[in-house]
Amino acid sequence: MAEMAQNTDPAPLVLNGVEVALQGRVLLRQSLQVLPGQIVSVMGPSGAGKSTLLAAIVGALSPEFQLRGQVMLGGKDVTGLPTEARSIGMLFQDPLLFPHLNVAQNLAFGLARHWRGGARRHAIEAALADIGLAGFGPRDPATLSGGQKARVALMRTLLAAPRALLLDEPFSALDADLRAQMRDLVFGRARQARLPVLMVTHDPQDARAAGGPVVHLADPAAAAP
């Protein structure tokens, strides 16, 4: 894989008593540790707060929620940092490609600013070739197939050189065979880059393919502190 996306300093993602409350009522309480290259699956029924947990980790929680506890990445407390400073990448169910930018511009959005001019162009082209979409740079993202969009979304996230990866049911919008391909791709790249990955899913096959520990989100009162 191209050098720019390599995780130069593999670090674990640690949640220390992360607790999210709404109007005094505790919605979830979780502590866990994800080692570099490990994929932890978070499963639970709808409404148990899986997406809220991810939002809390990445720093995108709505202000009406109260957050307690710590999120640590590589020994550094990122809980107080804004989202853009945390170096935590996300993949949603919806690829969320920016519709007003072409594929290359989408990929370039997260690439560090110090890549300029020719080097930047070269990096984007190499990234596209890496996911089998060579020459797709000038394309309108709306013209891509579901699988192609998912690949571009993954590459976009990886190009931003994250130090951890959060997946919010990333494969549920894809059809069955595509799902297996994408699982291999995403998990393979994450392991290769030694990224700690936290995946929220309701599909047990995802958890099986991840091969890591499975955390069940249940009643916050019963969760281990």
Added chain:
Amino acid sequence: MAAENSPNAARAAPRAMAARALRWLPATVMAALALPVFAGLLGTVAPAFGLMAVFGQAQPGWSVFAELLAWAGFWPALWLSLKVGLVATALSLLVVVGLVAIWQGSRSFRLFRHALAPLLAVPHAAVAFGLAFLIAPSGWLVRLLSPWATGWQRPPDLLIVQDPGGWALIAGLVVKEVPFLLLMVLAALGQSDASRALLMARSLGYARPVAWILAVFPHVYRQIRLPVLVVLAFSMTVVDVALILGPSTPPVLAVQITRWMNDPDLSLRMLGAAGAVLQLLLVGVAMVLWLLAERVLDRLGQCWAWAGHRGGPGPLAAGVVLLGAMAVLASVVLGLGVLALWSASGLWSFPNLWPDTMGWGQWHRHMPAALDSLWRSCGIAMAATAVALVLALACLEAEARFSMPMGAGVVWLLYLPLLVPQIAFLPGVQTLMLLAGVQGGVLAVTLAHILFVFPYVFLVLSAPYRAWDARLGVMGRALGAGPARVFWRLRLPMLLAPVLAAVAVGIAVSVGQYLPSLMIGGGRVSTLTTEAVALASGGDRRAIGVWALLQTALALAPFAVAVLLPGLWWRNRRGMRQG
């Protein structure tokens, strides 16, 4: 991304300051909007009670009001204003409700929807002139029917335009208000669960129009109540349309106040101030009457729903409503056409349908002066709209970034410059400016225009801004982009179409302003509208045609851009064109 943290830290301090400033911006802007209105009200009202420090008179008391009551045209003007306001608003609302309840989904309705934006863009004065040239005794409609249907070889001696009953004025107001209210209703429908409620009512056996009125309209009306009140206040207090279509003796109260305010005899300003106080009270009374009527109709509607009458308006009523809507559309289109004909005509004798001779003589004659006013109107409109746009975007971004949703009270504050009659606070602003030693001029007029452009720009921009998919913002930030970068590179580019629409509305509103340009400019700033309305009393139809068309072109051009540019800009972005 870790490497970016150090340059980020260096920029953190000024960034934090900018963020703090942004957080306070909405409150500051709202205060800045309300302040001139309240200060102006005070400045206008004070002379009414005998306090006119500027001219060294300080006899507090009711003497001025006594003088006002003694004016011969007092009660007729009062009654006329009330009647015009209430009837025009009620009629417009009736046409809009009828149109949506009966005809929504039909081809004619779709035609109306597409015509909405251009209809709204044509300035009030141009519409009024066009209507005047259509319905006047020597107007185009009479020529259409003469001499074969009416037997008239000369224009009949009827007072149609500027009739004492104010019906021509009411017609002119309805023509502009129907598209405005229709736009508001459609926006409200887009935000409500209308189709399901309608389906439910229809499945219970109610005809579609009745189902719409009983099941959907109450909810929609709650959303459009403020715009309806704006329309009511506007109809009662508009000056330029009243000068063109309304009676001259006695005129609508607002026109009389303007005359007193602009009179060289300064003591008449006190009379004007008393009139302004009265105008305010009158608007208040009209609003109270309207709200009472709401209650009555609400009760009637409930009785209707209780009794379970399922039958709807017959084909006659449906036809009348459609005719009314088409008349509105035709008035504007034909009116503009007649204006164009007059501007390019030489001799045009009655009862010919077409000018006897045509030529560009009128355009050559008026062009130098007209161009001068055109550039001035254009400059003021663009400057005012640019400032309003920046403020509106900043307020909306502050709201989004700091999660400070605007309460209902703030919406009223936003509507304040539109609800309070211009004639009631602009003279006060003018007086305060004189006291402060500020010369009336283009800059002052531009600032005054911002006051009226900002509410519209904000209203047009707010719904699309808030509806932007916030997950894209989260994704952008997870990719390392700060809030500023998310705004400039993601949100704003994706909102190109709404921004262009807001700019078009802002420019149209500014171009059509009459009183602000007249009063704040101290009579020295001639815009297309002030010049065109000044021609109204003259009767030179050819000159009026030239000026009114220029005014319309200036207001319509940005709309053409707003409609055409996004499709062009996003021609390679399918995801943007469907939005």
